[in-house]
Amino acid sequence: MAAEDLPSEFDVVILGTGLAESVAAAAFSRVGQRVLHVDRRSYYAANWASFTFNGLLNWIQQYHVNELQDWSSLLEDGEEVIYLSNPDTASIKNLQVFCFTSEEDEKEEEASSSTPTNAAEDHNINADEEAVKESSETESAGNTVTNLLVAIDCIISEHSILYNPCNSPENVPDTARVSKTGSYFYLRLMYSRGSLVDLLIKSNVSRYAEFKNVTRILTYRQGKVEQVPCSRADVFASRQLSVVEKRKLMRFLTSCMEETEEQMAYHGRPYSEFLRDQQLGDNLEHFILHSIAMVTEHTLTEEGLASTRNFLQCLGRYGNTPFLFPVYGLGEIPQCFCRMCAVFGGIYCLRHSVSCLLVDKDTNRCKAVIDSRGQRISCSHFVVEEGYVGPERKRVATPPRFISRAVLITDSSVLSSNSDQQVSLVTIPPIAAGCAAVRMVELSSSTMTCMPGTYLVHLTCQSSGSAYEDLSPLVSRIFCTPDSPDQGNTQNCPSVLWCLYFNITDGSGLETEGHDLPSNVYMCSGPDGGLSHENAIKQAEAIFSKILPDEDFCPPAPNPEDIIYDGDATASAEGEDKEGEDKEGEKENQDKLEEAVLTEETVQTATATSTLPSG
Amino acid sequence: MAGGSVSECKEYLFKVLVIGELGVGKTSIIKRYVHQLFSQHYRATIGVDFALKVINWDSKTLVRLQLWDIAGQERFGNMTRVYYKEAVGAFVVFDVTRGSTFEAVSKWKHDLDSKVKLANGSPIPSVLLANKCDQKKESFNSKVLMDSFCKETGFLGWFETSAKDNINVDEAAHFLVDNILANDKGLPYEESNGDRIKLDQETVAAESKPGCC
Numbered sequence: 112m113a114a115e116d117l118p119s120e121f122d123v124v125i126l127g128t129g130l131a132e133s134v135a136a137a138a139f140s141r142v143g144q145r146v147l148h149v150d151r152r153s154y155y156a157a158n159w160a161s162f163t164f165n166g167l168l169n170w171i172q173q174y175h176v177n178e179l180q181d182w183s184s185l186l187e188d189g190e191e192v193i194y195l196s197n198p199d200t201a202s203i204k205n206l207q208v209f210c211f212t213s214e215e216d217e218k219e220e221e222a223s224s225s226t227p228t229n230a231a232e233d234h235n236i237n238a239d240e241e242a243v244k245e246s247s248e249t250e251s252a253g254n255t256v257t258n259l260l261v262a263i264d265c266i267i268s269e270h271s272i273l274y275n276p277c278n279s280p281e282n283v284p285d286t287a288r289v290s291k292t293g294s295y296f297y298l299r300l301m302y303s304r305g306s307l308v309d310l311l312i313k314s315n316v317s318r319y320a321e322f323k324n325v326t327r328i329l330t331y332r333q334g335k336v337e338q339v340p341c342s343r344a345d346v347f348a349s350r351q352l353s354v355v356e357k358r359k360l361m362r363f364l365t366s367c368m369e370e371t372e373e374q375m376a377y378h379g380r381p382y383s384e385f386l387r388d389q390q391l392g393d394n395l396e397h398f399i400l401h402s403i404a405m406v407t408e409h410t411l412t413e414e415g416l417a418s419t420r421n422f423l424q425c426l427g428r429y430g431n432t433p434f435l436f437p438v439y440g441l442g443e444i445p446q447c448f449c450r451m452c453a454v455f456g457g458i459y460c461l462r463h464s465v466s467c468l469l470v471d472k473d474t475n476r477c478k479a480v481i482d483s484r485g486q487r488i489s490c491s492h493f494v495v496e497e498g499y500v501g502p503e504r505k506r507v508a509t510p511p512r513f514i515s516r517a518v519l520i521t522d523s524s525v526l527s528s529n530s531d532q533q534v535s536l537v538t539i540p541p542i543a544a545g546c547a548a549v550r551m552v553e554l555s556s557s558t559m560t561c562m563p564g565t566y567l568v569h570l571t572c573q574s575s576g577s578a579y580e581d582l583s584p585l586v587s588r589i590f591c592t593p594d595s596p597d598q599g600n601t602q603n604c605p606s607v608l609w610c611l612y613f614n615i616t617d618g619s620g621l622e623t624e625g626h627d628l629p630s631n632v633y634m635c636s637g638p639d640g641g642l643s644h645e646n647a648i649k650q651a652e653a654i655f656s657k658i659l660p661d662e663d664f665c666p667p668a669p670n671p672e673d674i675i676y677d678g679d680a681t682a683s684a685e686g687e688d689k690e691g692e693d694k695e696g697e698k699e700n701q702d703k704l705e706e707a708v709l710t711e712e713t714v715q716t717a718t719a720t721s722t723l724p725s726g
Numbered sequence: 727m728a729g730g731s732v733s734e735c736k737e738y739l740f741k742v743l744v745i746g747e748l749g750v751g752k753t754s755i756i757k758r759y760v761h762q763l764f765s766q767h768y769r770a771t772i773g774v775d776f777a778l779k780v781i782n783w784d785s786k787t788l789v790r791l792q793l794w795d796i797a798g799q800e801r802f803g804n805m806t807r808v809y810y811k812e813a814v815g816a817f818v819v820f821d822v823t824r825g826s827t828f829e830a831v832s833k834w835k836h837d838l839d840s841k842v843k844l845a846n847g848s849p850i851p852s853v854l855l856a857n858k859c860d861q862k863k864e865s866f867n868s869k870v871l872m873d874s875f876c877k878e879t880g881f882l883g884w885f886e887t888s889a890k891d892n893i894n895v896d897e898a899a900h901f902l903v904d905n906i907l908a909n910d911k912g913l914p915y916e917e918s919n920g921d922r923i924k925l926d927q928e929t930v931a932a933e934s935k936p937g938c939c
Contacts, residue, residue: 155806308925317925318775319808324923429923438922439807446806455773459804557921671775671792 117458117482120489121147123658124480126465127198127496129157130644131635133445134651134665135494136452137316142662146457147488148449151197151464154442155449157496158202158615158637161440161560171208171611182467182481190478193468193629198498202616202637204513205577209610211592300325300434300536300552300642303425307444307644308435314665319447321438323558324430329526329537330402331589336526336537339402341422342431352394360395367419374416382415383408402538405642407548434642436534436552439559451668468493470629477629492658493632497621500634506625512617514640515578517586519568520561521605525553525589532557542585547572549585550642566605573640578612586610619646633657737788740906741776741812744795745834746819747827751857754889755819756793759899762892781903789903810842815906816852817898818881823861835879844909851905853898854884860891 122144125136132148133156140146154160162170183192301307301322311317328339340349346357367374377385382404386396400406404418425433437443453459464483471478479489497505524533537551549572554560561567568590570582587594591604618636626634633654639646655664744752760777774795781789794813796805818834820827831854839849854876876884882905885898 312925320925322923322925323921435923439811443807446808450775450806450808453806454775459806461804669773671778 116486117147117460117488118145119487121145122490123147123492123494124149124465124488124490125494126150126195126499127157127635128152128155128445128449128461129496129635129637129647130159130445130448131647131650131654132157132494132496133448133452134310134648135635135654136457137314137448137455138651138655138665139659140452140455140457141314141665141668142659143455144659146452147460147490148452148457149460149463149465149482151462151483151499153462155461156442156445157198158498159442159445161442167611171206182485185481185485185487186469187478189472190469191472193470193477193504194501195465195467195495195499196501198496202498204614205579206613207577207579207611209592209607209612211607211609300436302421302643303428303433303435304421305425305643305645306648310648310665311444311447313667314451315668315670316447316451316665319450320443322429322435323438323534325432325434325436325536325552326430326530326533327528327535328402328432329535330398331537331539332397334588336589338526339398339538341398341403341433342426344431356392356395359389359391360398363389363391363395363399364419364423367416368423370416374412377412380412381408382406382410382412385412385415397540401540401548405538405550407541432536434536436554436558454668465493465495465499468629468632475629476631491631493629494654495632495634497618497634497636498616500626500628504627505634506622508620508622512620512640513574513614514617515572515574515576515581515612515614517568517570517578517582517610517612519570519586519590519610520608521553521566521568521590522564522608523605524555524566525551525568525605531555534558539585542588545575547575547581549582565608571640573617574614578614582612735786735788737790738907738910739790739792740814740903741792741794742902742906743810743813743816743838744793744819745816745838746855747821747824747830747834750819750821750824750827751889752817752819753795755817755855755857755887755895756795758889758892759895760793779899783903783907787907789907791899791903805841807841810838813842813850814844814909815850815902817855817902818852819855819857821858822856822886823858828856832879835881839880849880851882851902851909852880853902854879854881855898856884856886858888858890859886859893860888862886 123136123139123146125132125139125146125148128148128150136146136148150157152160154162154166160170186192311320328341329336330339331337337351338345338349340346340352340360343361346352346360349357352360374385377388383396383400386399391399399419400408400415403422404410404415405422406415406418410418422433429435449457449459465480466483466485467481468477469479469481469487470476477490477493479487480493481487524531524535525537526533526535532555533553534555534557535553537553539549539551541548549570551568551570554567554569556563556565558567570586572581574581583594586592586607589604591606592610595604616637617640619639619641621634621636628634635650635654636646652664655662744756746752756777760779776792776794779791779793781791783789794809796809816838818831818838820831822828835852838852842850844850854872856872872884876882883901885894885901887894887898889895
């Protein structure tokens with residue numbers, strides 16, 4: 112914790128703690144590279160982060176102005192400077208927050224009369240230059256911020272009182288364990304056979320994380336939320352499907368696992384056409400196209416079939432749907448890789464950035480970086496999150512692509528069932544021509560992301576306008592908000608207690624080649640709009656193999672139980688538990704402490720025995 | 727499970743953190759406690775998540791103690807949540823020969839309390855270790871001062887330890903485990919985590935799961 116200087120030389124300096132950067136950090140550190148991993152933010156996981164509610168409010172408030180300092184005095188001969196920028200201002204815009212207190216809450220609240228009721232306050236922080244034009248609006252919005260935050264605090268306090276009697280209202284603690292309202296920037300799940308899951312298992316990083324299975328897949332159709340039958344069990348259990356439909360669906364799902372001549376004939380034509388000609392009927396077509404393949408009307412048959420197969424292959428590995436969600440939120444995953452990097456000697460500094468790169472003019476290589484404290488640090492390679500690199504140096508898709516996001520806290524599930532701990536993925540086809548398909552994930556408190564009795568809902572789609580324009584019409588239809596068109600009809604809909612809208616750069620807009628950067632500088636994009644993590648893992652692996660083509664990417668880390676504890680010598684005698692070992696003995700001991708490998712099972716047993724509920 | 731009837735033997739798994747400034751002897755204490763070893767040669771801790779000590783607490787209780795050393799990020803106090811997650815106890819270590827490491831103790835304690843809590847919201851039990859007491863200088867704080875420091879900062883207690891001469895390491899661990907067990911018996915957890923998934927175990931395929939009736 113002491114404010115010491117960092118070592119002045121590393122093999123790899125990495126800026127940004129997003130998923131791709133963190134995976135790369137773990138991979139380099141694991142094979143013995145000296146890694147310095149920094150982030151200018153005060154939290155891990157960059158745009159992949161999960162926040163507590165308070166953390167999220169802080170994030171909303173934090174729009175730093177980027178101060179450029181002149182470090183040219185630290186230059187050596189033949190070097191030039193590339194300045195880096197603030198990643199948040201570049202990647203986030205159109206942030207809007209709404210806070211609703213419903214009638215029901217009013218009944219529960221007693222003393223806190225200061226809470227505005229049925230008042231929707233909204234403020235608009237534009238992080239980009241366009242905001243300057245609307246300066247008057249932004250200014251007035253500035254005044255409401257304080258009120259707004261007070262209101263939000265009240266809401267959370269109320270819920271703390273309602274559901275978590277031991278929390279004092281003023282003191283909503285930071286740890287997600289107690290204050291469970293979390294959030295993450297991207298709606299994202301993990302395919303149970305995707306490259307992230309494979310990497311977690313291969314590298315043993317999986318030991319740091321726990322997951323929940325997404326318990327059901329839903330779809331929104333004709334104004335109603337319905338469950339999509341996707342596994343055999345679901346199909347048989349389904350009440351919406353007729354016997355004929357069940358048989359057709361089973362036959363289709365079985366047949367599409369293999370490539371047939373009939374399918375080949377449809378290559379180059381839309382998948383929807385192929386489905387129509389299978390004579391499945393509207394119901395099944397909808398389920399397969401939107402919820403199983405998760406493609407659009409225009410997707411080609413070969414692509415649609417590949418998505419369908421991927422879905423089916425992932426089914427059943429861990430549960431009833433192909434998706435996993437990390438307990439405590441997605442922001443855990445980059446941190447798991449950071450921990451692995453640190454365990455193998457990587458050095459971590461948050462609230463610490465790299466101000467500029469020093470580039471050798473002749474070789475066009477980055478020789479060193481200057482950190483935010485003005486220290487010169489030599490490195491052989493530099494890996495950086497896209498957001499830190501100024502727009503003039505990178506090649507991105509034009510026009511720039513954005514994703515629209517909404518984060519909601521609601522009071523009940525969009526589709527009630529016998530369990531209040533469902534984790535649901537909801538696929539929502541475009542509600543009108545020209546609109547984008549929306550994906551929604553509804554998390555229950557079992558994922559440790561929200562308070563018991565509330566749900567955390569994420570919506571995401573490709574932007575056509577601001578996040579509010581893109582998503583609020585849908586939100587007011589599915590949920591009960593003051594904007595809902597027909598108040599009488601939305602009685603049974605979940606109420607929105609709080610919501611946040613924002614746009615964020617689509618990571619898939621970053622080109623892989625052609626950036627104006629030194630040859631040993633590698634850029635990682637932020638999250639993209641897809642549902643999986645393939646892109647980030649691929650990027651990290653590509654960077655790793657470019658730098659160290661002969662090394663293994665994330666080989667399994669040894670189990671703590673198998674580790675040789677001291678490295679003074681290299682003897683490797685297999686020892687029993689050496690109780691009476693002389694302390695002066697400088698010889699190496701391989702203490703096999705525990706024969707039994709600590710498996711998850713034993714952990715579970717231990718927890719179970721010690722946590723018998725009292726009722 | 728040799729002694730006593732199987733049904734009565736309880737097994738506990740406790741994650742305990744060992745934190746403190748660079749070079750105060752965290753790794754030495756762990757090594758002494760778990761492996762009965764001490765080496766003069768200090769090495770930064772590489773490749774190790776935790777060391778496991780299995781304690782036959784009494785005839786009915788088996789305790790598996792995971793001691794989590796902090797890794798390469800230690801100098802800067804930026805541990806990931808992975809490190810703190812689900813810890814139920816902590817040792818904060820300082821070096822009696824270096825006053826600055828004692829001054830950092832309250833920072834570490836504060837950091838600890840802000841990052842992890844018990845299920846009921848109270849801080850996790852923690853014990854202060856005044857390590858390297860074999861090299862103790864006279865200027866070291868009096869017992870009275872240390873006692874009141876522990877009270878103020880919320881430590882259960884403190885021990886003068888020496889990993890080198892094996893002084894008080896077992897005693898301190900016993901003291902902490904005793905407190906963790908007391909907490910554990912007093913507090914039923916809110917949720918059972920039975921349906922969480924670990925990726926290294928291939929679970930039953932969905933098709934064979936119940937719930938389809």
